[in-house]
Amino acid sequence: VTTQKLTELANFKIGAAVKMANITGEAAYSNTLKGEFNQLTAEFEMKMNFIWTSENNYDFSKVDYLVNYAQQNNMTVHGHALLWYQSFPDWFKNANYDTVAFESKVKVYIETVVGRYKGKIRSWDVANEIFNDDGTMRIESQIQGKFKDPVGFVGRCFKYAAAADPDCKLFYNDYSVVLASGKRNAMKNMAIRFKNTGVPIHGLGDQFHYRISTSQTTINNGFADLVSTGLLIHLSEIDCKVNVNNSPTYVLNSTDLQKQSDFYKNTAKLYNAIPANQKFGMTMWGITDKNTWLRDSGNGNKEYPLLFDEVYAKKPAYAGFLEGL
Numbered sequence: 001v002t003t004q005k006l007t008e009l010a011n012f013k014i015g016a017a018v019k020m021a022n023i024t025g026e027a028a029y030s031n032t033l034k035g036e037f038n039q040l041t042a043e044f045e046m047k048m049n050f051i052w053t054s055e056n057n058y059d060f061s062k063v064d065y066l067v068n069y070a071q072q073n074n075m076t077v078h079g080h081a082l083l084w085y086q087s088f089p090d091w092f093k094n095a096n097y098d099t100v101a102f103e104s105k106v107k108v109y110i111e112t113v114v115g116r117y118k119g120k121i122r123s124w125d126v127a128n129e130i131f132n133d134d135g136t137m138r139i140e141s142q143i144q145g146k147f148k149d150p151v152g153f154v155g156r157c158f159k160y161a162a163a164a165d166p167d168c169k170l171f172y173n174d175y176s177v178v179l180a181s182g183k184r185n186a187m188k189n190m191a192i193r194f195k196n197t198g199v200p201i202h203g204l205g206d207q208f209h210y211r212i213s214t215s216q217t218t219i220n221n222g223f224a225d226l227v228s229t230g231l232l233i234h235l236s237e238i239d240c241k242v243n244v245n246n247s248p249t250y251v252l253n254s255t256d257l258q259k260q261s262d263f264y265k266n267t268a269k270l271y272n273a274i275p276a277n278q279k280f281g282m283t284m285w286g287i288t289d290k291n292t293w294l295r296d297s298g299n300g301n302k303e304y305p306l307l308f309d310e311v312y313a314k315k316p317a318y319a320g321f322l323e324g325l
């Protein structure tokens with residue numbers, strides 16, 4: 001079993017979030033990406049603040065690089081994310097547009113970006129994290145502050161994306177979806193409203209940032225509820241924390257590695273069992289523990305959430321993942 005690859009066993013995409021600097025900077029990173037994954041997502045280079053540098057200027061250099069890299073290596077690209085409250089550029093926030101101007105700028109942005117990569121970026125997260133866990137709207141977001149009907153605005157953005165590339169699969173993406181029933185209900189209600197009003201939504205993403213201590217029963221129940229929507233399901237940013245207390249003196253140990261392996265096995269099993277027409281992919285939020293975003297948080301926390309260790313050796317998590325498929 002251990003000589004097999006995830007991409008050989010899975011009948012859906014095995015994705016990884018990547019950074020261009022790691023691909024160009026380290027052969028082992030690029031080789032692992034090419035050898036073990038068949039879809040990529042930009043960890044940050046396809047977000048609005050990285051692309052939209054000023055009102056009439058777009059920087060597509062890194063996006064172009066990643067899209068070409070994917071094409072050359074037979075990988076698909078999942079776009080992440082057109083709208084996210086954390087990635088509106090400062091110049092855009094500071095311009096303080098009224099509702100009409102705000103929407104017309106965002107419309108041009110979506111048409112420009114989705115249109116440029118028509119047929120190449122075959123799926124996009126149109127909106128990311130608009131709800132709180134209890135299902136209310138996030139107040140930090142530009143969108144919620146401006147629009148009386150923020151969900152209506154988001155729906156129009158799905159339409160702008162679909163007009164720019166009618167074949168692109170369009171997702172709503174958020175975290176803790178299978179744990180937080182309030183958020184999940186808000187997502188389901190939004191999807192129902194979209195379906196009833198002709199808004200093209202194809203899938204729902206649960207980021208799947210969980211931990212070895214997350215209740216498996218809660219995951220199972222929430223996941224079943226999510227699948228009941230009938231939409232495509234993307235586990236879009238998977239990682240599994242072992243150092244659940246963020247302890248600076250944490251020492252990685254075989255017990256926690258085994259728990260992490262079980263997490264990956266159970267997650268793969270769950271996903272594998274959904275109807276074939278709802279399968280889209282499972283995306284890891286990184287490749288190696290060495291450069292996980294969970295180590296960037298500045299508090300020196302020791303974390304080991306992914307499938308490959310610092311020298312690109314497969315962890316027990318990888319074997320667990322395989323077993324679950």
Ligand code: XIL
Nearest residue numbers: 043044080081128129175207237293
């Ligand atoms: C994170 C990236 O991992 C970081 O590199 C970046 O600086 C900030 O964003 N939810 C999301 C992702 O949808 O876009 C976030 O990615 C992690 C949380």
